Amino acid sequence: MQIPFTVAPRPDTGVNNAKIGVWLFLASEVMLFGGLFSAYIFLRIGAPEWPGEIGGHMYERASDILNVPLATLNTIILIGSSVTMVMSWASLAMKRFDRYRLYMGATIALGFAFLIVKAFEYGEKFSHGYLPAENNFLAIYFVLTGLHGLHVIGGIIVNMYFMWPGARMWKTDPKRFTNRIEIAGLYWHFVDLVWIFLFPTIYLL
Amino acid sequence: MSEHSVEEIKKHVRVYMLVFGSLAVLTAVTVVVGYLELPFVPALIVALLIATVKAGLVAAYFMHLVSEEQVIRSLVWLSLGLLLVMFLLFSVYYVDQIGLMIFGF
Structure with a gap:
């Protein structure tokens, strides 16, 4: 049996099923991250000092303990990877598979670059003994950035699938493959x- | 997003580059404002305002919401509405607890 409406839009929704499925998933993700952002807000409201005492030192601003230049670099890396991702879809829409490979490769590389920078950041914290159990600020910092990092890893895995084994679909069903890249995007x-x-809420405020 | 001609896609690519430039500039502004060490409330307002504009640009252009079908846009508004309800529920609970602590009821 063939899965219906993988390419053609469903008459009642006007979009294909894969796209509405991903948007529903993203709606659930909004609640997941929203819940943790709420946790951040209420931990912060309830704290007499923020970030507060860590390792015997009193910190008044998050930027005194976190590495803002590295996080800024990561922001640029991630924004750049969004551009290369959308360009990989645009390349397929223009029937340029060679360019798709280039842009998808760049997206994967930028994803890894983000994780490497994050690993340096975490390593710096760990070397000072700044672990999640140390205080509430570090706990929510590691939970939020850690969960986000897991999402980056998940995205890289999906993108690597579409870069190599999944790319075979381009030869058999190019429209469906283009849709897949759009929803992975x-x-x-x-x-x-x-x-x-x-970035601004955790690192700068 | 439905199918487009090569010419249309080329127009989109120009928009993507403009959005990329705007996002980079707004990131720089966010960092500069962060280093100004403004009082908390103005800093919060500026940071959230810039983040919302950046998120809006990503959602509208990279995620194609600007030209997306109504059903998807409704879904996005619904999820943002539910997010707001969640924030409000937590806030009501928090205020209730503070009331308990301050007034004892």
Whole structure:
């Protein structure tokens, strides 16, 4: 049996099923991250000092303990990867598979670059003994950025599938493959969106 | 997003580059404002305002919401509405607890 409406839009919704499925998933992700953002807000409201005492030192601003230049670099990396992702879809829409490979490769590389920078950041914290159990600020910092990092890893896995084994579909069903890249892109852009809010709220305020 | 001609896609690509430029500039503005060490409330307003504009640009252009079908846009508004309800419920609970602590009822 063939899965219906993978390419053609469903008459009642006007979009194909894969796209509405991914948007429903993203709606659930909004609640997941929204719940954790709420946790952040209420931990912060309830705290007499923020970030507060860590390792015997009193910190008054998050930027005193977190590495803002590295996080800024990661913001640029992630925004850049969103552009290369959307360009990989645009390349397929223009029937340029060679360019698709180039842009998808760049998206994957930028995803890894983000994780490497994040690993440096985490390593710096761990080397000072700044672990989630140390205080509420570090706990919510590691939970939010850690969950976001897991999403980046998930996105890289999906993108790598479409870069190599999944790309075979381009020869058999190019329209469906183009749709797949568009909806994989929706997820990737959502991960970028979450970071756009994480960066100022956690690092700068 | 439905099918487009090569010419249309080329127009989109120009828009993507403009959006990329705007996002980079807004990121720089966010960081500069962060280093100004403004009082908390103005800093919060500026940071959230810039983040919302950036998120709006990503959602509208990279996620194609600007030209997407109504059903998808409704879904996005619904999820944002539910997010607001969740924030409000937590806030009501928090205020209730503070009331308990301050007034004892």
